[in-house]
Amino acid sequence: MNKSYSILLYYCYAQIENAEAYRDEHHLLCLELNLLGRIIVSDEGLNGTVSGLKEDCNEYMRRLHADPRFAKTDFKVDPSDAHAFTKLHVRYKPEIVHSGLRHIDPNLRTGVHLSPQEFKELKDKEDVVVLDVRSDYEHSVGRFKNAVTLDIENFREFPDKVDELKEKYKDKKILTYCTGGIKCEKASAFLLDQGFENVYQLHGGIIKYGMEAGGEDFEGKCYVFDNRVAVDVNKVNPTIVSTCHVCSTKSDRMVNCANPVCNLHVPICEECGVKMDGACSDECKEHPEKRPYDGTGYYQKELNGYNPLKGFNRKKKSNVNV
Numbered sequence: 001m002n003k004s005y006s007i008l009l010y011y012c013y014a015q016i017e018n019a020e021a022y023r024d025e026h027h028l029l030c031l032e033l034n035l036l037g038r039i040i041v042s043d044e045g046l047n048g049t050v051s052g053l054k055e056d057c058n059e060y061m062r063r064l065h066a067d068p069r070f071a072k073t074d075f076k077v078d079p080s081d082a083h084a085f086t087k088l089h090v091r092y093k094p095e096i097v098h099s100g101l102r103h104i105d106p107n108l109r110t111g112v113h114l115s116p117q118e119f120k121e122l123k124d125k126e127d128v129v130v131l132d133v134r135s136d137y138e139h140s141v142g143r144f145k146n147a148v149t150l151d152i153e154n155f156r157e158f159p160d161k162v163d164e165l166k167e168k169y170k171d172k173k174i175l176t177y178c179t180g181g182i183k184c185e186k187a188s189a190f191l192l193d194q195g196f197e198n199v200y201q202l203h204g205g206i207i208k209y210g211m212e213a214g215g216e217d218f219e220g221k222c223y224v225f226d227n228r229v230a231v232d233v234n235k236v237n238p239t240i241v242s243t244c245h246v247c248s249t250k251s252d253r254m255v256n257c258a259n260p261v262c263n264l265h266v267p268i269c270e271e272c273g274v275k276m277d278g279a280c281s282d283e284c285k286e287h288p289e290k291r292p293y294d295g296t297g298y299y300q301k302e303l304n305g306y307n308p309l310k311g312f313n314r315k316k317k318s319n320v321n322v
């Protein structure tokens with residue numbers, strides 16, 4: 001395989017003045033470098049995952065690091081043989097991860113950052129609780145051995161789970177982790193805010209742990225937000241934790257249901273994929289809008305009407321009051 005592309009995953013909590021105007025500037029930078037992917041620009045920082053030619057990605061990282069606001073951005077870099085996205089979206093949003101915790105500023109106080117190696121050494125200690133702050137569809141396909149997982153559909157629901165966690169684990173050392181580290185910045189800060197005293201976070205998340213610590217004791221696959229759907233992390237003692245949605249045999253083959261109205265993200269084994277023609281249920285198999293199954297379980301979103309300049313042509317609000 002010719003790995004001439006890179007896939008970047010990164011975030012940076014930093015105050016951005018005039019973030020909506022900066023969005024335009026950042027969008028132009030991505031167009032200049034032919035990057036594809038999704039970036040959120042907010043008053044509290046940047047959150048992105050993009051793909052592009054290796055040299056373009058290197059230039060992008062260089063340009064961000066040269067900006068004092070983003071000098072400490074930590075990039076997770078995965079080599080790839082192609083783009084991992086089909087579109088470019090650079091959006092302005094009030095938060096870089098929707099948490100409903102805008103008042104929590106990780107730049108003021110957050111959990112202690114652990115390197116992958118430090119996390120590995122601490123995670124099995126007796127007084128330690130390893131806490132997965134991701135959502136159901138993510139931890140169901142892969143998680144750390146013995147991790148506490150939360151029954152949440154979205155990170156916004158995390159704050160609602162904290163009372164429950166307090167009852168059980170208040171006096172323990174809490175080690176939080178997520179995909180790339182961004183959710184942990186807020187989650188661990190919020191735990192401190194709620195009275196937990198010993199809070200740590202896996203810096204760079206599961207992705208960096210896979211790259212730098214071999215991924216030991218991460219069971220299953222890591223769900224990601226690009227065309228790959230889920231990636232291998234563990235090169236030391238890999239296992240499969242999920243089962244086929246149709247026949248219940250062990251499978252970590254993540255697919256989207258071929259019925260676009262359902263589009264459920266679930267593991268379906270190769271055999272059932274063929275048998276069900278890519279659908280998650282008989283009902284979905286017979287659905288009039290069912291997409292043709294090509295054996296991957298991944299469906300390109302329609303490019304019809306997509307415009308890489310989208311975002312520039314939004315209507316500017318008028319300040320004139322009559």
Ligand SMILES: [Zn+2]
Nearest residue numbers: 244247269272
């Ligand atoms: Zn099956």
Ligand SMILES: [Zn+2]
Nearest residue numbers: 257262280284
């Ligand atoms: Zn379905």
